[in-house]
Amino acid sequence: MTAEQHARIRVRQRRRREFGRHLVLGLVAFILVAPFYYVLLASLKDSTEIFSYPPKLLPIPPYFGNYRDLLWNTGFLRWMFNTFFVATSVTVLKVFLDSMAGYALAKIEFTGRRLVFLLMIILLMVPIGALIVPLWSMVSGLGLINTYWALILPPLANPLGAILMRQFILGLPRDLENAARLDGLSEFAIYWRIVLPLIKPGLVVLAVIIFTDQFMSFTWPLIATTSDELQVLTVGIAAMRAHGGANYGLWSASAVMSLVPIGVFFFVLQRQFLARSLAGALKQ
Amino acid sequence: MGLDARVMPAAPSGRLRLAPEEHRRLSRNRRLKREVLGWAFLAPMFLCFVIFLVLPVLGTVWWSLRSGGLAGDTKFVGLKNFIDLPDIVGASAAVTNTLVFALISVPLILVGALAIALLLARIERGGSIYRFLIYFPVLVPGVVAALIWLFMTNVDFGLFNGVVRGLGGKPVVWLGADHALTVLAILDVWRNVGYWALFFVAAIIGLPKELYQAAELDGASAFARLRYLTLPLMRRIIFFAVVVATIWGLQVFDTALVLTSGGPGTATTTVIYRVWLYMFGATNKIGVASAISLVLIVTILLLTLVQMRLLRGRRGGD
Numbered sequence: 206m207t208a209e210q211h212a213r214i215r216v217r218q219r220r221r222r223e224f225g226r227h228l229v230l231g232l233v234a235f236i237l238v239a240p241f242y243y244v245l246l247a248s249l250k251d252s253t254e255i256f257s258y259p260p261k262l263l264p265i266p267p268y269f270g271n272y273r274d275l276l277w278n279t280g281f282l283r284w285m286f287n288t289f290f291v292a293t294s295v296t297v298l299k300v301f302l303d304s305m306a307g308y309a310l311a312k313i314e315f316t317g318r319r320l321v322f323l324l325m326i327i328l329l330m331v332p333i334g335a336l337i338v339p340l341w342s343m344v345s346g347l348g349l350i351n352t353y354w355a356l357i358l359p360p361l362a363n364p365l366g367a368i369l370m371r372q373f374i375l376g377l378p379r380d381l382e383n384a385a386r387l388d389g390l391s392e393f394a395i396y397w398r399i400v401l402p403l404i405k406p407g408l409v410v411l412a413v414i415i416f417t418d419q420f421m422s423f424t425w426p427l428i429a430t431t432s433d434e435l436q437v438l439t440v441g442i443a444a445m446r447a448h449g450g451a452n453y454g455l456w457s458a459s460a461v462m463s464l465v466p467i468g469v470f471f472f473v474l475q476r477q478f479l480a481r482s483l484a485g486a487l488k489q
Numbered sequence: 490m491g492l493d494a495r496v497m498p499a500a501p502s503g504r505l506r507l508a509p510e511e512h513r514r515l516s517r518n519r520r521l522k523r524e525v526l527g528w529a530f531l532a533p534m535f536l537c538f539v540i541f542l543v544l545p546v547l548g549t550v551w552w553s554l555r556s557g558g559l560a561g562d563t564k565f566v567g568l569k570n571f572i573d574l575p576d577i578v579g580a581s582a583a584v585t586n587t588l589v590f591a592l593i594s595v596p597l598i599l600v601g602a603l604a605i606a607l608l609l610a611r612i613e614r615g616g617s618i619y620r621f622l623i624y625f626p627v628l629v630p631g632v633v634a635a636l637i638w639l640f641m642t643n644v645d646f647g648l649f650n651g652v653v654r655g656l657g658g659k660p661v662v663w664l665g666a667d668h669a670l671t672v673l674a675i676l677d678v679w680r681n682v683g684y685w686a687l688f689f690v691a692a693i694i695g696l697p698k699e700l701y702q703a704a705e706l707d708g709a710s711a712f713a714r715l716r717y718l719t720l721p722l723m724r725r726i727i728f729f730a731v732v733v734a735t736i737w738g739l740q741v742f743d744t745a746l747v748l749t750s751g752g753p754g755t756a757t758t759t760v761i762y763r764v765w766l767y768m769f770g771a772t773n774k775i776g777v778a779s780a781i782s783l784v785l786i787v788t789i790l791l792l793t794l795v796q797m798r799l800l801r802g803r804r805g806g807d
Contacts, residue, residue, distance in 0.1 A: 226608045227615065233605055234622040237679065241625070243648050244637045256646050306534035315527025321535065328542055330733075330793050332740045334761040335785045338768060338778055339548025340541065342559065362541035367534055392526050421630040423743040424761065428768075439632040443747050446636060453640060460633045467628045471621075478628070479620060479687055 241464070248272070248457035255453050271458035279449075280433055281459060284441035285466075291356045291426075291437060292419035298357070299366055299415050300408055307370025308396045312382065322371070325364035333359060334424040341428055355429040356437070360419060366411050373407035374400060413470075413477045420467060438463050549786060552779035558772045570780035580781050582755045583763035586670060590759065591738035593674035594681075599730055601682045606689030607715070620690075623683040631680070635747035638676050642748075666753045673757050676744055681737070685730055692726045693719065725799060732796045736789050760785050 247255055248271050249264035275281050309315070310322055333340070340359060341350075349355040377400065385395045401408070423439040430436060436444065442459055449455070471478050507515070553570055557563030574580050609619060626634070641648040642663035650660040663672050696719065704714050720727075742761040745751055751758035751766075758766070760781055767778035 223613055226612045230605070230608050230612065230619050230623075234619055237626055237683065238622050240637050240641060240648075240679070244640060247640060302534040302537065305530045309527045309530035313523055313527035313530065315524045315531075318527060318531075321531065324543070325538065326797065327790065327793060328538075328546065330736050330789050331542065331546060331786055332761075332789070334740050334742055335764075335782045335789070336542070336545035336549060337761075337764060338552050338559075338775060338782060339545040341768065342552075343540075343545065343548065358537065359541040361534070361537035364538055364542070367538075392530075396530070417628060421628075423630065423632055424765075428765070439630045439743065442632050442636065443743070446632075446639075446747050447750075453643075456636050457640060460636050463633050464629060468625070471625065471628055475617070475621060479624060 244457045244460050247453060248461045250454065252452075252454055271454040272462070274455055275458045275462060279445060279455070279459075280436065280441055281462065283434065284436050284438040285463075287356075287435060288420060288438040289466075291353065292416050294353070294357050295360050295419050296412050296415045299361055299363075300412050302361065303366030303411065304370045304374075304401060304404070304408065305396065306367040307372075307374050308400055310367065310371040311374035312400075313392070322368075325368055329364055329368065332424075333422075337424065337428050340425070344429060349429075351430055351432050351435055353435070356426055356435070359425060359429075360415075360422070366415065369411055369414075370404070370407065373404045377403055409474070410477050410480045413474055413480075416470075417467065417478070546786060549779050549783050552775060553783045554776070555779075556773065556776040559768060559775055563775065566776065570776045574777070574780055574784070577777060579755060579758070579763055579766070580777060583758050583760045583781065584784070586755070586757060587739055587741065587759045589670060590674050590677070590741055591735055593671060594677040595731065595734045595738050597674070597678045598681045598685055598734055599727070601678065602685035602730075603689055603727070605682065605686040606693055607719070609686065610690050610693040620687060623686055625683070626680050627684045629680060631743035632747050634676060634680055635744040638672070638744075639748055642672060664749055664753070666756050669749050669753060669757045673741070673745055673748060676748065677738065677741065680744075681734065685734065688730065689723070689726070692723055696722050728799060729796060732792050732799075736792050739785060739788065 246262070246264055249267040249269070250261070251268045251270060254261065254268070310318055344350055344355050344359070349358070381399055381403070382395050385399050390398070421439065422437075423443070426437045426440050427443065430440065442463065445459065446456065552563075554565060554567060555563040556566045556570070605623060609616060609623075612619075629637075644650060644660055644662055647663070649663055653659070653661060661668065663669075700718055700722075701714060704718055709717070740761060741759050742765070745757045745759050745762050749757040751762050764778045764782050767774035767781075
C-alpha cells in the first residue's frame with residue numbers, strides 16, 4: 206500500500222467517525238429540544254386541536270387565542286415585570302457587593318479573612334430551600350413579607366459571587382495596584398478604576414449567573430409573598446397550575462412566553478452563559 | 490494613569506531612616522488602616538451573608554429543638570423531634586423519596602453528560618450549535634419544565650404515550666404511583682445533563698494532548714484511551730460533579746410541586762416539599778420541619794467537606 210492510499214484511508218476513516226459523532230449528537234440534541242417544539246406547537250392550537258389524535262405537526266392556521274388569554278386574562282405581564290425587577294435589582298446589587306468583598310478577600314490582608322473565606326466555602330452549597338423556616342420567621346418579624354425587599358435581600362447572602370470574584374482578582378498582577386498606590390490613589394479608587402475594568406469579563410459572567418438563578422428561583426419567592434401583585438413568574442405559573450383548572454393551551458403559551466426572554470439573552474450572551482458551567486471549575 | 494510627578498511623593502534620597510518608635514508607629518497605623526479597609530470592603534456583602542445565611546442555619550438548629558407552630562408559642566423539647574423523625578410517616582417518606590430521586594437522576598445525568606462531552610470535545614465542526622441546543626434546557630425554570638412535562642406525560646394526548654402507541658404498546662400512566670418518581674428524575678436529567686456535559690467538555694479539552702498522541706502511536710484503541718487515560722485523568726473532576734449534582738438533587742422541590750403535587754399520595758413528596766407542607770399546611774409542625782431541614786443541611790455540609798478535602802488533596806498532589 207502506498208503512503209498516499211494509506212493517507213486516503215485515514216482521511217476516510219476520520220470522516221466516517223466525525224459523521225458518526227454528528228449523528229449521535231444530533232439525535233441527543235433533537236431529544237433535548239423536541240419538548241420545546243412540542244409545547245410551542247400546542248400553544249398555537251385551540252383546545253379541540255390539542256386533544257385531537259393524531260396530532261398536527263404544523264400549526265396551520267395558527268391559533269393565537271392562548272396568548273391573548275395569557276396576556277389579558279392572567280397576571281402574566283405583572284409576573285414578568287416582578288421577575289425582571291427583582292432579578293435586575295439582585296444582579297446589580299450583588300455584582301457590586303460581591304466584587305467589593307472579593308477585592309477585600311484577595312488584596313487586603315486583614316485579620317479574619319481566612320476564617321471568613323472558609324465560612325463562605327463551607328456554607329456555599331446550603332440552599333435557601335433548607336432555610337425557609339428561620340428565614341420566613343426572620344423576614345416576617347422584620348415586617349418584610351409581601352414586599353420587594355423580602356425577594357431581593359435574602360439572595361444577596363449567597364457567597365458564590367464573592368468567592369468567584371476573589372478568584373478573578375487574585376489572578377491580576379500585583380504591579381498594577383502597586384503602581385496605582387504610588388500614584389496616590391485611594392483603596393476605593395484602585396478597586397473602582399483599576400480592578401473593576403480589568404475583571405469586566407468576570408463581572409459579566411457573574412451577572413449572568415446571578416440573573417439566571419434569580420429568573421429560575423422559586424422556593425423563596427413562593428414563601429416570601431402571598432399577594433398576587435408580588436408574584437414572580439415562576440410562582441405565578443405554579444399558582445395558575447394549582448388553581449386554574451387544566452388549561453393546556455394557556456399553560457403551554459405561558460411556558461413559551463417565559464422562555465422567550467431567557468432564550469434571547471442566551472443567544473446574545475452565549476459565551477457568558479456557557480461559562481456558567483465553568484463556574485464550578487473556577488471554584489477549584 | 491501615568492506616573493505623575495505632581496502626585497508622586499517626594500522620593501527620599503538614599504535609604505529612608507526612621508527612629509525605631511517612629512517606624513513602629515507608622516507600621517501600626519498602616520496595619521490599622523488595612524484592618525479598617527478590609528472590613529469596610531467586605532462588610533456590605535458579609536452582613537447579608539451573616540443575616541440571611543449564617544443566622545438561618547443557626548436558627549434551624551434552634552427551631553429544631555422546639556415544638557409548636559409558626560404563629561403560636563413554641564417550647565423547648567430537646568432532641569424529641571429528631572428521635573421522633575424516623576417514625577413520622579411523612580418525614581421518613583420524604584427522605585426516602587429524595588434519596589431515590591437522587592440515586593436515579595445523578596448517575597444518569599453524569600453518565601449522559603460524560604458521553605455527550607466525549608463526542609462534543611472531538612467533533613471538528615458545528616460544536617457551537619450543539620452546545621446551544623444541549624444547554625438550552627438548563628435555562629428552563631423548574632416550574633416551566635414541569636409544565637412542559639405535564640403535557641408530555643398526559644395519558645391521553647401526551648407525546649410519550651404518542652410514541653408508545655406508535656410502537657404498538659399500551660398507554661402508560663406516567664404520573665401514577667409506579668412511575669411518578671422516575672419521571673421526575675428523568676425530568677431532572679433533561680434539565681441538568683447539558684450543564685454537566687459542557688462542564689466535562691471544558692475538562693476534556695484541558696487534558697494533556699501529548700499523552701493521547703503517545704497512546705495513539707502505541708496503537709491504543711479508542712476504548713483503551715477512554716478507560717486508561719481520560720477517565721483516570723478526570724477522576725477528581727468527575728467526583729466533584731458527583732458531589733455537586735447530588736447536593737443539587739437533594740434540593741428538588743419546584744418540579745415535584747408542579748408536575749405531581751407531591752403525589753400520587755406522597756410518592757413524590759421530597760424533603761423541601763415536606764418542610765413547606767409542615768410550615769404552611771399543618772399546625773404545630775415547625776419543630777419537625779426544622780429537624781428535617783437540619784438533616785438536609787448537615788448532609789450537604791458533609792458532602793461539601795468531602796469535596797473540600799478532595800480539592801485540598803489536588804492542590805498538594807498532582
